[in-house]
Amino acid sequence: MHIQYEVLLVVKKVRQRKQDGTLYLMTERIAWGPEGKDRFTVSHLYADIRCQKISPEGKAKIQLQLVLHTGESTTFHFANESTAMKDRDAAKDLLQQLLPKFKKKANKELEEKNRMLQEDPVLFQLYKDLVVSQVISAEEFWANRLKLSSTDHFSSNNNKQEVGISAAFLADIRPQTDGCNGLRYNLTTDIIESIFRTYPAVKQKYAENVPHNLTEKDFWTRFFQSHYFHRDRINTGLQDLFSECAKQDEKGLKSMVVQGVKNPMVDLLSLEDKTLDEGYGSLTGPSTSNSSKTVKENSNSAIIKRFNHHSAMVLAAGLRKMDTSSDQASETSSTDGNSRDSDTFQPPIKKVKLQEAIEYEDFQNETGPKTIALKLKKFDRYSHGPVPLQSHHYSTSQDIISSVSCIQEEMSCYKPCLTQVMSSSAASSAITALSPGGALMQTGAHQTVSQLVPVDIQSELKHLYTAAGELLRHFWSCFPVNTPFLEEKVVKMQSNLERFQSTKLHPFQGKIQREYLSSNLISHLEEMIQAAYNKFHAWQMRRMMKKT
Amino acid sequence: MASEDEISLLVIVVDVNPIWWGQQGQRQPEFTLSKCLDAVMVMANSHLVMTRTNKLAIIAIFIIWSFIFFSHFFDSRDEPSLGSSDGKYELLSVANDLIAEEIKNLMARTQVKGHQTDTLLAGSLAKSLCCILKKCLAGQDMKSRILVIKAAEDCALQYMNFMNVIFAAQKQNVLIDACVLDSDSGLLQQACDITGGLYLKIPQKIALAQYLLWVFLPDADQRSQLVLPPPVHVDYRAACFCHRNLIEIGYVCSVCLSIFCNFSPICTTCETAFKIPLPQMIKPKKKKLKAAN
Numbered sequence: 001m002h003i004q005y006e007v008l009l010v011v012k013k014v015r016q017r018k019q020d021g022t023l024y025l026m027t028e029r030i031a032w033g034p035e036g037k038d039r040f041t042v043s044h045l046y047a048d049i050r051c052q053k054i055s056p057e058g059k060a061k062i063q064l065q066l067v068l069h070t071g072e073s074t075t076f077h078f079a080n081e082s083t084a085m086k087d088r089d090a091a092k093d094l095l096q097q098l099l100p101k102f103k104k105k106a107n108k109e110l111e112e113k114n115r116m117l118q119e120d121p122v123l124f125q126l127y128k129d130l131v132v133s134q135v136i137s138a139e140e141f142w143a144n145r146l147k148l149s150s151t152d153h154f155s156s157n158n159n160k161q162e163v164g165i166s167a168a169f170l171a172d173i174r175p176q177t178d179g180c181n182g183l184r185y186n187l188t189t190d191i192i193e194s195i196f197r198t199y200p201a202v203k204q205k206y207a208e209n210v211p212h213n214l215t216e217k218d219f220w221t222r223f224f225q226s227h228y229f230h231r232d233r234i235n236t237g238l239q240d241l242f243s244e245c246a247k248q249d250e251k252g253l254k255s256m257v258v259q260g261v262k263n264p265m266v267d268l269l270s271l272e273d274k275t276l277d278e279g280y281g282s283l284t285g286p287s288t289s290n291s292s293k294t295v296k297e298n299s300n301s302a303i304i305k306r307f308n309h310h311s312a313m314v315l316a317a318g319l320r321k322m323d324t325s326s327d328q329a330s331e332t333s334s335t336d337g338n339s340r341d342s343d344t345f346q347p348p349i350k351k352v353k354l355q356e357a358i359e360y361e362d363f364q365n366e367t368g369p370k371t372i373a374l375k376l377k378k379f380d381r382y383s384h385g386p387v388p389l390q391s392h393h394y395s396t397s398q399d400i401i402s403s404v405s406c407i408q409e410e411m412s413c414y415k416p417c418l419t420q421v422m423s424s425s426a427a428s429s430a431i432t433a434l435s436p437g438g439a440l441m442q443t444g445a446h447q448t449v450s451q452l453v454p455v456d457i458q459s460e461l462k463h464l465y466t467a468a469g470e471l472l473r474h475f476w477s478c479f480p481v482n483t484p485f486l487e488e489k490v491v492k493m494q495s496n497l498e499r500f501q502s503t504k505l506h507p508f509q510g511k512i513q514r515e516y517l518s519s520n521l522i523s524h525l526e527e528m529i530q531a532a533y534n535k536f537h538a539w540q541m542r543r544m545m546k547k548t
Numbered sequence: 549m550a551s552e553d554e555i556s557l558l559v560i561v562v563d564v565n566p567i568w569w570g571q572q573g574q575r576q577p578e579f580t581l582s583k584c585l586d587a588v589m590v591m592a593n594s595h596l597v598m599t600r601t602n603k604l605a606i607i608a609i610f611i612i613w614s615f616i617f618f619s620h621f622f623d624s625r626d627e628p629s630l631g632s633s634d635g636k637y638e639l640l641s642v643a644n645d646l647i648a649e650e651i652k653n654l655m656a657r658t659q660v661k662g663h664q665t666d667t668l669l670a671g672s673l674a675k676s677l678c679c680i681l682k683k684c685l686a687g688q689d690m691k692s693r694i695l696v697i698k699a700a701e702d703c704a705l706q707y708m709n710f711m712n713v714i715f716a717a718q719k720q721n722v723l724i725d726a727c728v729l730d731s732d733s734g735l736l737q738q739a740c741d742i743t744g745g746l747y748l749k750i751p752q753k754i755a756l757a758q759y760l761l762w763v764f765l766p767d768a769d770q771r772s773q774l775v776l777p778p779p780v781h782v783d784y785r786a787a788c789f790c791h792r793n794l795i796e797i798g799y800v801c802s803v804c805l806s807i808f809c810n811f812s813p814i815c816t817t818c819e820t821a822f823k824i825p826l827p828q829m830i831k832p833k834k835k836k837l838k839a840a841n
Contacts, residue, residue, distance in 0.1 A: 374803065374804065374818065375818060375819070376804055376817055376818050377816070377817055377818065377819060378816065378817050381789045381806060381817060382708075382806070383705075383707060383708045384704060384705075384707060384787075384792070397660075399567075399571070400567055400660060400665065401660055402570070403566065403567045403568075403569075403570025403571050403573075403574070404566045404567060404570055404658060404660055405570075406570040406573055406574065407566040407569050407570040407573065407581060407655060408566070408655050408656065408658060410573060410580060410581060410582060411581065411582070411651060411652055411655035411656075412652065412655070412656065414581075414582050414585070414648060414651065414652055415648065416585065416586055416589055416644050416647075416648050417586060418586055418589060418590055418593075418644070421583070421586045421587055421590055421757045422587070422754055422755055422756070422757050422758060423754070426752060426754045426755040426758070427755055427757075427758040429752065429755065430752060430755035430758040430759055430762070431758065431762065433751065433752075434759070434762050434763065434776075434777065436775055439751065440748070440751070440777045441775075441777055441778065
């Protein structure tokens with residue numbers, strides 16, 4: 001079928017299956033025709049192609065392979081001596097751009113269906129029972145279900161959560177020695193993304209310089225070499241790419257400090273090291289001024305400053321939204337010192353913090369929901385068990401007295417005589433009653449249906465129940481029949497039910513009868529289906545009567 | 549075979565309701581209380597000799613007027629004071645003598661008071677659970693079970709207490725077995741079902757000893773290896789509060805949870821008013837009458 005096509009790329013001297021020919025890449029498909037012939041022998045829509053593969057660099061044969069969704073693959077051999085590599089790469093790049101566009105459209109649905117069937121074995125069984133055996137068509141089966149999944153998908157896309165940044169991402173790079181005085185840094189896209197999000201200045205530099213001035217590899221090499229990255233950020237004044245970044249960071253840090261923290265409960269300025277000397281506790285007077293800091297203190301403070309700056313940047317990057325949102329949305333802005341001011345938001349936050357600090361929920365008065373007490377008139381009804389009131393045989397007081405005296409007489413001369421407890425005939429009759437098949441063991445022979453019926457028949461019965469339930473649900477949901485669509489559906493479901501009964505139920509019944517199982521296991525199923533038939537006939541009658 | 553450390557405690561609760569037994573003695577002279585006690589003693593002795601570590605307790609329950617119980621623990625480690633007269637294992641002779649004597653005392657002290665003839669079953673079960681617990685707390689862990697030999701009928705008034713006792717026994721993993729001589733007892737059927745014990749109604753009272761030895765002597769572990777009478781189908785239906793009929797489908801008040809067999813607009817226990825929404829009456833469509841002529 002010829003959908004509108006314009007040819008995007010033509011590559012001559014491409015062999016396929018040992019035949020010379022030409023490869024054409026069009027807007028919606030890729031095709032190959034042999035030399036000299038007009039028609040295409042091989043043609044694949046981009047939508048059908050799952051992926052492409054190329055032969056590795058060193059090989060003599062320069063090939064491109066297309067793998068389709070169905071599993072089959074087609075290989076093209078670029079045989080032009082001079083330009084084979086270029087041709088192949090050109091074809092590959094074009095395909096790389098085109099394939100993603102078509103991929104998503106066609107097979108998302110199919111993949112979704114496959115996924116659903118794989119995840120839910122009950123659904124899979126239902127599918128097998130109903131669709132594969134042609135009781136209902138596949139569209140009807142998926143009609144209800146796919147609707148749900150597509151709405152889920154849509155909403156989940158909108159609420160995708162952002163991935164945060166690990167504070168240790170720089171430390172995780174973990175350089176390895178190269179063997180000869182060099183260091184090898186492994187950078188992944190995650191780390192690069194983290195660097196860009198945390199230090200927007202670096203991102204800016206990257207955008208400026210790559211790929212015009214430097215390659216990516218060079219950029220990163222310079223980055224790691226520069227003192228910007230290393231611990232001791234002593235600006236040597238070299239014309240370093242990143243010295244500007246360092247200056248920007250200093251500025252940012254200063255503005256962050258100036259802004260301070262919004263929480264009125266936290267007073268950062270009172271946290272100062274006021275020590276006499278190492279290990280000597282704190283000084284409660286005015287602290288010594290900055291001038292008498294030792295060299296070691298200076299370098300320590302530089303590192304601490306770096307740490308604080310790094311943590312602040314990581315937090316800021318996490319709070320900053322991915323898309324530049326409007327000013328109204330930014331609640332905790334300017335934590336990186338570089339963006340908007342937040343004075344307008346100060347009062348509400350302060351109030352909330354104060355409120356939190358003052359009040360404790362537990363100490364509030366209990367204001368639970370008002371309840372009504374239970375008032376019972378007659379308690380004794382509960383204490384009477386499910387023992388139905390039977391008439392006991394009431395003994396008269398005379399009876400009582402006589403029986404008590406009788407027993408007292410008997411017991412007064414009681415002497416245990418354990419050698420003559422019972423006669424052997426009594427004992428043996430008791431034993432026969434207790435042996436298997438005896439009078440007392442009768443109820444044991446009565447086995448439940450679940451013990452009599454083999455497991456595979458039980459599971460088949462369960463599948464039948466699920467399938468019948470599904471069909472009946474569709475059937476009963478059509479009533480009351482208001483629209484012509486429902487009318488059609490009712491008629492269709494009726495025929496489906498009949499088909500189900502003939503293709504599934506009757507063979508099953510035949511099978512169990514052959515196995516000499518006496519109970520009719522599917523009587524309930526037949527009842528349900530019969531009820532559906534009755535309803536259908538009644539509805540049909542009423543419809544015919546209305547028409548006349 | 550149980551390991552040496554495991555102690556198995558059997559508590560036998562015997563119904564010695566004098567009124568029932570007196571009447572029984574008149575009805576069927578060959579099986580009287582003496583014969584019953586003999587059978588129980590045989591059972592008790594057998595239990596004690598099964599394993600050295602087995603323990604035994606016997607409780608005789610009494611009727612509702614006098615709260616006289618008799619309970620005693622027999623332990624193989626007790627030092628018997630007397631030797632036995634007929635060469636029997638001392639523990640057994642001590643046990644038998646003690647039981648006989650106590651029963652005689654019990655019967656001698658009986659006095660007729662009032663008209664009630666019911667057996668105090670719930671109370672005695674509670675007492676036996678207490679004994680078991682006392683022994684458990686004192687010493688090592690033990691597996692205990694209670695064997696109830698019941699003669700007279702059930703008393704409906706003891707229902708709540710009885711159910712509480714059953715659930716307590718279930719919590720403590722104590723089996724309750726029941727051997728019923730005369731009429732089926734729904735309460736004991738429930739007890740056996742809930743705790744996992746055996747319920748048996750004996751067709752022939754004379755062969756009581758045989759039934760006891762065959763069915764109730766093995767303990768819980770051994771019973772799984774034996775072919776014993778199958779469990780009875782227990783009727784767990786609730787009884788309605790108005791007529792005390794056993795019903796399968798009924799109406800339950802959502803406020804006080806009382807069960808009724810018929811719908812009534814006011815619950816008689818808590819006096820809440822209820823309404824059942826009736827299906828809506830469909831108004832018949834008025835057909836347009838064509839004007840005559």
